[in-house]
Amino acid sequence: MLESVKVDTHTHSVLSGHAWSTLRENAAAAARRGMEALCLTEHGHSIPGAGPFFLASAQKMLPERIEGIRMFYGVEANIMDFKGGLDIDDKSLFGLEFVIASLHDLCLQPGTPRENTEAYLGSLRHPCVDVIGHMDDRRTPSEFATVIREAGRLGKLIEINNNSLLIRKGGRERVEEVARICAEFGVGVTVASDAHFDEMIGAVGPSLELLDRIGFPDQLVVNRDLATFAEYLAAREARVEEAWAESFAATGSIRLKGRRAPRGGPTA
Ligand SMILES: [Zn+2]
Numbered sequence: 402m403l404e405s406v407k408v409d410t411h412t413h414s415v416l417s418g419h420a421w422s423t424l425r426e427n428a429a430a431a432a433r434r435g436m437e438a439l440c441l442t443e444h445g446h447s448i449p450g451a452g453p454f455f456l457a458s459a460q461k462m463l464p465e466r467i468e469g470i471r472m473f474y475g476v477e478a479n480i481m482d483f484k485g486g487l488d489i490d491d492k493s494l495f496g497l498e499f500v501i502a503s504l505h506d507l508c509l510q511p512g513t514p515r516e517n518t519e520a521y522l523g524s525l526r527h528p529c530v531d532v533i534g535h536m537d538d539r540r541t542p543s544e545f546a547t548v549i550r551e552a553g554r555l556g557k558l559i560e561i562n563n564n565s566l567l568i569r570k571g572g573r574e575r576v577e578e579v580a581r582i583c584a585e586f587g588v589g590v591t592v593a594s595d596a597h598f599d600e601m602i603g604a605v606g607p608s609l610e611l612l613d614r615i616g617f618p619d620q621l622v623v624n625r626d627l628a629t630f631a632e633y634l635a636a637r638e639a640r641v642e643e644a645w646a647e648s649f650a651a652t653g654s655i656r657l658k659g660r661r662a663p664r665g666g667p668t669a
């Protein structure tokens with residue numbers, strides 16, 4: 402059984418508008434837990450009270466390490482329609498290091514399971530999207546196997562969201578079902594806190610216990626340590642770079658010309 406994860410891939414700070422700790426407090430909490438890295442994934446601007454639309458690109462001001470913790474700057478983008486459109490513009494997405502795509506009923510009135518499935522599939526087709534966030538949420542039911550199979554086919558990930566075991570009612574059975582399908586198909590997962598307060602950072606014990614109970618393979622947990630997560634990031638960087646080059650070639654647009662590669666590469 403995994404005792405812990407060393408990288409938390411889904412965390413929020415006060416800049417999400419409904420979280421209670423600063424970025425430095427989050428990093429300090431990770432350091433106290435002996436963790437290696439954090440992804441900052443503030444909510445996209447369509448969530449009421451979230452930061453401005455340019456927050457994703459403003460993260461370029463932030464350092465590579467805080468309190469000794471390696472930082473990766475990403476976003477939890479909102480899926481805005483049943484084609485999988487996101488509320489973060491392409492220029493910003495191509496400059497980010499980790500992108501979660503989530504359905505939130507605050508941004509899109511949930512549809513039928515078929516419509517929600519199409520929304521997830523569409524978002525997965527965006528080259529910058531890495532992982533589907535909390536797909537177990539019963540407010541946004543989808544066809545789990547269809548979405549998970551497609552994530553696997555694209556080399557992408559499914560999230561085991563610890564808040565689904567603590568806050569989202571009725572989440573446990575659905576989280577377990579998602580995890581069982583990921584194990585069956587061999588699809589990689591992130592086990593993430595979705596922390597909105599610093600004490601929640603990396604505190605994913607309930608998720609790890611659930612995975613242990615169903616015999617989930619540790620090697621599918623890509624955020625178990627920084628070395629494993631960096632392997633995923635190297636593959637995602639190749640995927641994103643290729644898609645960026647294609648879109649630049651297709652459009653000749655200078656708008657995308659200035660893509661910034663993630664700082665120093667995933668293991669810097
Ligand atoms: Zn969310």
Ligand SMILES: [Zn+2]
Pocket residue numbers: 411413477595
């Ligand atoms: Zn979140």
